[in-house]
Amino acid sequence: MNGPTGRSKGSARPYFFLSYAHTPRVNSRGVDPNHWVGRLFADLSEAILQITDIPAGDPIGFMDRSMHQGQKWAERLSWELANCRVFVPLYSPRYFKSEACGKEWHAFTRRSVYQRRPTAERATGIVPALWVSMDHYRLPRVASxxxxxHDSFGADYAAEGLYALMKIDSYRSQYATAVLRLAQRIVDVADQTVIPIGQPLEFEAQPSAFEPPEPTDRVRISVYSYHSPELPPQRSASCYGEQRTDWQPFRPPSRRPLVEDAADVARGMGFQPTVHEFEDEAESLLTTDRATAPSVLLVDRWALLDSRRSETVRRVDRRNLAWLSVLEPWNREDQQCRDHERMLNEIGDTVLSTTRSGRQKPSLREEGSTGTPGSLDEFRGEMERAVMRASTAFEQQSNGRPVPAAPRRPRLGA
Structure with missing residues (x-):
């Protein structure tokens, strides 16, 4: 019997199936971000080839290089999942939000696994790898x-993940070590276990193995912006809607409210986000000394032109609440933003003087982080750090420990 690849069912089986979440391009002209996963796959395949006696021409591993849907695509995935010897999930926040990755995990674990050695770890046939650090994310039950x-893969690998080790030149030797250790673990697990060839399943009909994490932690996300009737004459209505929470500063290419991206980031970190207009949160932010949840405020700098409403923002800013993180998304590709940047910077300096003052680099912020994301991709990274800052301060308050003042953010560098 032949599978979708043309190989007979009795032919050599690939050592591993690399399961990863496809990362979308930032824009149509950008480099394919999945290039780095492809490089990892090639390096891992070469390492396995070096430490085994796999005959030339036999398959070493499988990686889905396309995002094409359809019957042939589904049949190919099902065939590889039914025949591979080891399943290698590439952990990232995006991975555990991917329905396709959850289906791959589920399909592989429908096969029986038998241990050759009684001293081996509980057999699963799964060898996870860290694409990025997952310290601040809750794993689904099947992963936890x-x-x-991961200790033998190196301290830098455990702290940063393979993506950072690949991208940063000073980590080149650590990357080589981690890839070799991962290849050895794949081969060891393949030798220690017997996973009979399975029956290819109807891929699209499979459930995801990733149940949503328990949202035991909350985070409040508020938006200070305009709705369409409030706009000043200098500002186009294309980025706004009927509600102030409809603000879409990175349009195009993003055509959905920014707060939806913010909520997705929070959910990916294991939080239960709630979305509010700033005006609905203002009284609590001005009067509460003990928060009920960490908070993130997204500020549309254009809305600071409304002096009456911006006075409330100024008063909140002067309170310097540690459990409130402030972000000022700013689209570098927006011509109106560029044309009026100096004016809006000056207004922002006046209203957000506490947020913008000082040069001290907060301990939870990465080098080069400004709090003023200039693209949607940058915003998602800044949102993660904003949630972490607010959550850490909130936990300190809840545990009765002194809560330091909110960290000062560097001056706008965009």
Whole structure:
């Protein structure tokens, strides 16, 4: 019997199936971000080839290089999942939000796994790898229950993940070490277990193995912006809607409210986000000394032109609440933003003087982070850090420890 690839069912089986979340391009002209996963796949395949006696021409691994839907695509995935010897999920926040990755995990684990050695770890046939650090994310139950240690892969790998080790030249030797250790673990697990060839399943009909994490932690996201009737004459209505929470500063290419991206980031970190207009939160922010949840405020700098409403923002800013993180998304590609940047910077300096003052680099912020994301991709990274800052301060308050003043953010560098 032949599968979708033309190989017979009795032919050599690939050592591993690399399961990863496809990362979308930032724009149509950008480099394919999945290029780096492809490089990892090639390096891992070469390492396995070096430490085994796989005959030339036999498959080493499988990686889905396309995002094409359809019957042939689904049949190919099902065939590889039914035949591979080891399943290698590439952990990232995006991975555990991917329905396709959850289906791959589920399909692989429908196969029986038998241990050759009684001393081996509980057999699963799964060898996870860290694409990025997952320290601040809750793993789904199926992942958290795996008995797997990354210690032998190196401290920098555990702290940063493979993506950082690939991108930063000073980590080149650490990357080589991590890839070799991962290849050895794949081969060891393949040798220690017997996973009979399975029956290819109807891929699209499979459920995801990733149940939503328990949202035990909340985060409040508020938006200070305009709705369409409030806009000043200098500002186009294309980025605004009927509600102030409809603000879309990175349009195009993003055509959905920014707060939806913010909520997605928070959910990916294991939080339960709620979305509010700033005006609905203002009284609490002005009068409460003990917060009920960490908060993130998204500020549309254009809306600071409304002196009556911006006075409330100024008063909140002067309170310097540690559990409130402030972000000022700013689209570098927006011509109106560029044309009026100096004026809006000056207004922002006046209203957000506490937020913008000082040069001290907060301990939870990465080098080069400004709090003023200039693209949607930058915004998602800044949102993660904003949630972490607010959550850390909130936990300190809840545990009765002194809460430091909110960290000062560097001056706008966009």
């Amino acid at each position: 229950e795996l008995q797997f240690s």
